[in-house]
Amino acid sequence: MFKGEQKVVALRKVLNSSFAGSWGENPSAGNSGNALVLRAVNLAGDGRICYKNAAPRTIPQAEVDRKRLKHFDLILEASGGGPGVPVGRVALYEDGDSERPYICSNFFRVLRPNQKSVYPPFLAKKLEFLYQSPDVWKYQQQTTGIVNLKLSDYLDQHLRLPSVSEQRRISSVLDAVTALEQKIEREMKKQIAVRKGLVEELIFSARCEEVVTLGDVAKISGGLTLGRELARRGSVDLPYLRVANVQDGYIDCSDVKKISIPAAEVERFKVQEGDLLLTEGGDIDKLGRGAVWDGSIDPCLHQNHIFRVRCSGLINPYYLEFYVSSSAGRSYFLSVAKQTTNLASINSRQLSSMPIPVPALSEQERVVRIIRRQNGQISRLRQEISKVRKMKQGLAKDLISDEAIKGATG
Structure with a gap:
């Protein structure tokens, strides 16, 4: 399955740098700030970043220049979590859609990969796979009201990596599945919008x-x-x-x-x-x-x-x-x-x-029949998404886990 060499290396050894984010201050009246800060709410939960609600903040320009995100940076959740919810979510930054620079908040760390040693999209997927596994709990440290990542231990963890070219191939396979998932999600959003329109029309036209x-x-x-x-x-x-x-x-x-x-x-x-x-x-x-x-x-x-x-x-x-x-x-x-x-x-x-x-009950039943028919379409799409996500999880285990890489190349 895997081609070429493999290596076992500490995470910190495949990074050019690792540094904390920044929060800054609220922009003054009439000022939109000089940076957009990504927070926990901007993590979509599957390694993606939602840029829509990034917080406009005012941060010293020297700090912005030093900490602004670059294409293929990884952002790592270092603080947050909650009861039964670990920290350690990871997302891949790809150039945002704003003229203002993006920065991650002080609850995050930026991991800047050495692209000669590791392909950043692959590393993001591998670390997200870790987050979904029980192993993530050994990197948790509970303090009053908040969970922190044991950052030094996390960066010292050893990863088994195939060659960079193989990392690219694996990422492309998983990206194709993600693209299918996103296509179904977009269709489901359309059908949910149709359902919302039907509800408004039928409920208010009912006698x-x-x-x-x-x-x-x-x-x-x-x-x-x-x-x-x-x-x-x-x-x-x-x-x-x-x-x-x-x-x-x-x-x-x-x-x-x-x-x-x-x-x-x-x-x-x-x-x-x-x-x-x-x-x-x-x-x-x-x-x-x-x-x-x-x-x-x-x-x-x-x-x-x-x-x-x-x-x-x-x-x-x-x-x-x-x-x-x-x-x-x-x-x-x-x-x-x-x-x-x-x-x-x-x-x-x-x-x-x-x-x-x-x-009248007969009118209620008429409305219900029409809207439930639409709900059926949404439900089928939701089931399709669930199947694709399970397939993606299975592929991630087969292609990204240390056991899979070792077994296929060792």
């Missing part, structure tokens, strides 16, 4: 017979609170849905956790097919986000940050889901939510008071 509050047509319940003592005699281990599982228009069951709970409390927190699950908030995009549960896991519980909305026979739960996701639903949530900087939340009383225009 309304009456306006009720949500509490009039559904029973709203909170979920189980994590952190309290739940495991005791007579307990059972059951899957439960978290905020991360409840997405906009679908429930993501790719990573469902379990919890030990007294058997007597199961019915209280159990979700059933047809329940609408809505998140209470957090980031603005999580406010009232939700979808109807399909009963694919039974029994299954829900966390306290998720409202369970169980509809009466007067309203179709899917119709309610679509109304809640419409501009009218979003406007209501934003008007009543408790808000702080970038955070917002609603309580069960506010949710219960939400006004809901209710058409």
